[in-house]
Each structure stands twice: as structure tokens, then as C-alpha cells.
Amino acid sequence: MLGAGITAAALAACANVPAGPGAAATLDTGAAGAGQADPGLPERLAAAVSADAAYAHLQEFERIADANDGNRAVGTSGYDASLDYVVGELREAGFEVQTPSFDVRTFTSNDARLTVADAPVPTEVLSFSPATPPGGLTAPLSVRARTPQDPTPGCEAEDYAGMPAGAIAVVERGVCPFGQKSQLAGAAGAGAVIIVNTEDAALPATLGDTPEVVPTASVTRSAGEGLQDGQQATLLLDTTIEQQTSRNVIAETTTGDPDRVLVAGAHLDSAPEGAGINDNGSGSAALLEVAQQLGATPPAAQKVRFAWWGAEEIGLVGAARYVEGLSDEDRARIALYLNFDMVASPNPAYLVYDGDDSDGLGGEPGPPGSDTAERVLTEALVAAGVTGPEGTAFDGRSDYGPFIDAGIPAGGLFTGAEEQKTPEQAQKWGGTAGQSFDPCYHTACDRLTNIDRTALDRNLTAMGSAIGRFAVDLSGVPAR
Incomplete structure (x- = not known):
């Protein structure tokens, strides 16, 4: 480990030497540098972070999963390790x-079956779905038609008008939370909900903590196209919901202004289906490497707080509980939140959260300052060698959600999940058009073999640059 008093010139001379596993060559300045922001920090941090060191963390996450029933999901020994x-x-x-603790509900699916017109239809239960009666729920399907003018199918109460009481509502996936669809359908009298994916692929998803939901499952796009209004169907979901305790990890620098804090976070838990090495070992490992290289006493103007969230995969619970537990004063002290979830997908996209919804992707704009996060992260990716980074919507699928809801500006990087790469994206980024960004998303094959080392390196470099920039300069992020 390089000493805390190392000079900038010496660091620059060895910045491109990869740190070994466990190494902590930091940009600390020690007590002498406290309160003195160094404008050279972003460039030096970007150069200092090592993809080899981040990959060593991923190797350890896979070892932990293999020693603990194959996963690192919330409520398991793999997560604790x-x-x-x-x-x-x-x-x-x-x-x-x-490591603040929080209460969390955990979910187990024992069986999920859908039969329509006496024929089985492959289906997948959404986590935190209530169970159906033991023999299943038999009722007619009520297909809620989507018009081309409606970008939010199933997201408003009027989308369920005229539905027969007790029917199984069939609704297309859209931009609002799945729990919202299930809650609205239940309030309109539905006995259950089937979500039709917009891709011809399984839809691993969650209802989260949404109250008053009904049994909810999903089908692929092609299976959904075969469902017809009025068909008799039987949905059987055998599920278990339990209350447990989990923990987040929080660490922050001792230098920097405590009244304007930069928070950088990644979720640490995997889905129960596998080791979660891309989702989200990649974001967790990259963030850990940035923290190690920055050190606890960097020459920063703002405090930098690093967070590893628990229970993201079952509804962003760790991040939500953290934000909810802050006082109004402490919440106002958070100047900006940066989120890193899946930064090494094997068929990668290079995506930056669309802070102002200028790309019109169907999400929501973040609070003022989110546009600055988008710009800085985009410029950092370009500097790391990425051609034409694109926007991705704030669609509520990762831990930025609770921060945005609390009025805290946010941004982040993402290399894609189950969505398919377009020919245009393949031309500029490489990879395979027509294939998912991460074919192993939420499956047992999300292991080290599922990591793109180039994407990991580029995103890690961009993370170092952006975190360094906001640590010394919050221009463009208004005080709240």
C-alpha cells in the first residue's frame, strides 16, 4: 500500500500500474491535505483505479457464492460473507x-403455473406476489388493450375500466412499477395479473413493498400474443413471504464538507438464481476499487460517502430504508447520488442515466443537478474510449429510485440487462445485435465468464473520473 503522504508526481509515475488483489494504493493526503481540494484529483483517480484489482474482488464474490449454495442473495450466508x-x-x-441493519421481507417461489384453454403457458411469478388459493385461481382473462398513443399501459386506474370482477388482468409491461399495475388491477376487482413482457424473454421482476397487490406473474411477448380476452385460465402461484433483517455497508471520507456530501452506491446482493457477478458484483467491485484508491482522507471539497446496498433485488429495500431513516437535515446534506449497477455486461451497452429525460425514453427526469451528472458521466465514458454513450431512463429499477423520490439529484452508469442490442449499437460498440446485453441476467450463468473486461475497465475509469470530479467540484449541482 502506498503511503498516505505520497506526492502527486510519484503517484502519476505509477498510476497505470495495476494494484494487486487487496492493495490499497490511495490518493490520501493525510492531515496536511485536509480541507484542501485538489483539482487534479479526478484525472489521478481515473488513472489510479485498476480493472485487475476490481476483477480480483469479483473472483472473491464468486468464491463466496460457490461456498454458500451458489448465490449471495439477501438473507443468506452468501450475502453476509x-x-x-x-x-x-x-x-x-x-x-x-x-453496517446499519434494516428489516426486510424475503420471498420464496415454490411453484408457478399458468394454464389457458387447457394448455400450459410458461410463466414466472413476480417476487412478493401473494399466493393464489392452493388449487389455483380459475377465471376468464381480461386483456387490457394498449393503444399506440398510450406509453404507460396499466399505469392508471382507467386502464382497468370495465374489467369483469375476479378476472385475470393481462397487461403489457410499461414504465411504471409492476406493483403499481398489480395494485390498480386489484382495486378494480381483478383476481390476479399477468404481465406481458415487451421482449421474447422471461421477465424476472418484483412487486416490491407495494401494498394491496394481487397474485401476479409474467409471460414472454410471444406467449402474451396468444392470450385472448375471455379465455378461461387457471393461475397457480405457491409463494412464501418472511420477515428478516439485513444490512447495508456505509463508509465515508473524513475530509470534505460534511454539509455537501457525494454518495456513490452499488447493490451488493445477488438474485437468488446465481452468484450475481455482473449483477451486481461488477458495480460493487468497481466501487470498492474506487474507494480503496481514493482513500479515507483525500484532498476533496466534499465528503464522499460509499454505500453497498442490501436487498436491491427484492425492491430496492436497503437504499430505501437508508433514505427513509435520514433526518430532513441529513437528507439535505446529500448533494448528489451516483449509482453503479451492472457495469460489465458481456454484450455491453454504454448507458448513462438520462437526468433530464432529454432523450424521451419514457422515464422521469431527476431533480435539478441530475442533468449535470449525466453530462459529466457521459464525458468520462468518452474519455475512457467509449464511442457515443447513450441515455437510459430513470425507470425505478435500481437504487437511485429512493434518492430521486427524496428530491436528491442522481446519475449513474449501466451496461444493460435483458434488453437486446440494436444493429446500430453493435456497430459502434461491438458485440452481437439481436442478443441481450446480459443473456445471464438473473440466472445461474452470471459468473466470471459473464464479465466483459473491457466494459469493466472503461466504466471503472469513468467512475473514478466522475467521483473525483464531484468530490472536488459540485458546479452544476444546485444546493438544496
């Missing part, structure tokens, strides 16, 4: 670390 590993690495780098 992952948390202990991150805590140990941070403490070795000089951080004081907290």
Missing part, C-alpha cells in the same frame, strides 16, 4: 465502516 469481505477491504484502506 460478501458484506464481511467489503467491510474488511474498506477497513484495511483506512475507512471507518458502519
